[in-house]
Amino acid sequence: MLLKGETSDWEMVIGLEVHAQVVSKAKLFSGAATDFGAEPNSQVSFVDAAMPGMLPVINEFCVEQAVRTGLGLKAKINRRSVFDRKNYFYPDLPQGYQISQYKQPVVGEGEVLIDLPGGESAVVGIERLHLEQDAGKSLHDQHADYSYVDLNRSGVALMEIVSKPDLRSADEAMAFLAKMRSILRYLGTCDGDMEKGSLRADINVSVRRPGEPLGTRCEIKNVNSIRFVMQAIEFEARRQIEVIESGGKIVQEARSNPGSVPSIFSDHPPTPDRIIKAEKEIKTLLPQKSEYLVSTSEFSDMKTRLEGVMSMRKKMEKDEAGPTLRKRQPKTTTSPSTQPSGQQTPGDDKPPVLQRRD
Ligand code: ADP
Numbered sequence: 001m002l003l004k005g006e007t008s009d010w011e012m013v014i015g016l017e018v019h020a021q022v023v024s025k026a027k028l029f030s031g032a033a034t035d036f037g038a039e040p041n042s043q044v045s046f047v048d049a050a051m052p053g054m055l056p057v058i059n060e061f062c063v064e065q066a067v068r069t070g071l072g073l074k075a076k077i078n079r080r081s082v083f084d085r086k087n088y089f090y091p092d093l094p095q096g097y098q099i100s101q102y103k104q105p106v107v108g109e110g111e112v113l114i115d116l117p118g119g120e121s122a123v124v125g126i127e128r129l130h131l132e133q134d135a136g137k138s139l140h141d142q143h144a145d146y147s148y149v150d151l152n153r154s155g156v157a158l159m160e161i162v163s164k165p166d167l168r169s170a171d172e173a174m175a176f177l178a179k180m181r182s183i184l185r186y187l188g189t190c191d192g193d194m195e196k197g198s199l200r201a202d203i204n205v206s207v208r209r210p211g212e213p214l215g216t217r218c219e220i221k222n223v224n225s226i227r228f229v230m231q232a233i234e235f236e237a238r239r240q241i242e243v244i245e246s247g248g249k250i251v252q253e254a255r256s257n258p259g260s261v262p263s264i265f266s267d268h269p270p271t272p273d274r275i276i277k278a279e280k281e282i283k284t285l286l287p288q289k290s291e292y293l294v295s296t297s298e299f300s301d302m303k304t305r306l307e308g309v310m311s312m313r314k315k316m317e318k319d320e321a322g323p324t325l326r327k328r329q330p331k332t333t334t335s336p337s338t339q340p341s342g343q344q345t346p347g348d349d350k351p352p353v354l355q356r357r358d
């Protein structure tokens with residue numbers, strides 16, 4: 001879809017990062033429960049509270065859920081994946097870092113077929129899926145002068161599913177998120193409940209004149225309703241067009257999340273000799289494994305157990321509109337519509353929550 005500006009037509013380019021809470025009784029690196037709505041701080045192990053010396057141990061069921069999702073996204077399953085520390089300072093992150101996968105995620109490239117108005121379909125590329133820990137939650141409404149922290153969510157497993165910048169309109173982005181939600185629900189790997197925060201998306205938006213290289217993107221964090229996807233994208237695209245047409249430049253940034261702090265992976269941390277020495281000593285004491293290896297027998301075992309997934313996926317596609325691949329035909333509109341186009345879910349119209357989640 002093309003948007004009309006003052007000086008030319010503009011094409012929107014959109015990519016989504018979807019955060020899906022993994023359906024699992026226990027957290028990603030601890031045995032604590034994950035039930036929604038439990039008494040604050042009643043589901044917190046020493047690992048989740050980041051007590052010194054605690055050893056995170058991977059929950060293999062979460063890895064299996066990620067593999068199952070990867071198969072449902074027709075994606076490459078990486079036999080070897082690696083966990084890294086992504087450093088942040090936040091009151092609801094007692095470790096001071098999030099354990100996440102960075103350069104070697106558990107799932108690689110895949111694709112999703114989306115259905116568009118008028119019976120057309122389009123293929124949207126998946127860049128990767130990785131596993132990571134969720135953070136706790138700051139509670140600002142419990143006391144007039146203080147904020148409290150609930151660590152029940154601390155350490156809960158999330159899948160971050162990153163799309164390629166293949167989406168060209170707010171409608172396509174909504175269709176993608178809706179399709180992603182139904183795939184996750186079919187597979188039973190995420191309950192898809194956006195109201196509970198089990199599914200939320202960061203939306204990357206840029207604009208360009210048709211045929212030009214990709215423009216600079218801005219990221220709208222933590223969108224937790226499909227309806228808001230529409231409003232956020234159209235608002236952001238309009239803003240960027242106005243900036244560029246009046247001679248300005250788009251600065252890459254996270255909009256609507258002013259409190260965000262840049263995160264740093266510890267690929268090349270400043271390491272004075274003392275720290276290196278201490279690290280070596282600690283390594284010999286703790287059998288900490290940051291690498292997750294699936295052995296051949298585990299993999300074939302997993303494959304047998306996941307056999308149903310591919311046939312389920314095929315059935316699902318058959319049930320839906322036939323995969324007639326659409327050619328992208330730019331359509332011109334003079335102004336963005338402000339009404340959601342019928343894809344909204346009941347009660348699914350909350351404003352975005354301004355929180356950091358990556
Ligand atoms: P980061 O961690 O910096 O957000 P990711 O690789 O996790 O980077 O996500 C980048 C997201 O931005 C992807 O969903 C991708 O499709 C999207 N994206 C990349 N380039 C553009 C662009 N020029 N315009 C819009 N979206 C983009």
Ligand code: MG
Pocket residue numbers: 017202358
């Ligand atoms: Mg991101």
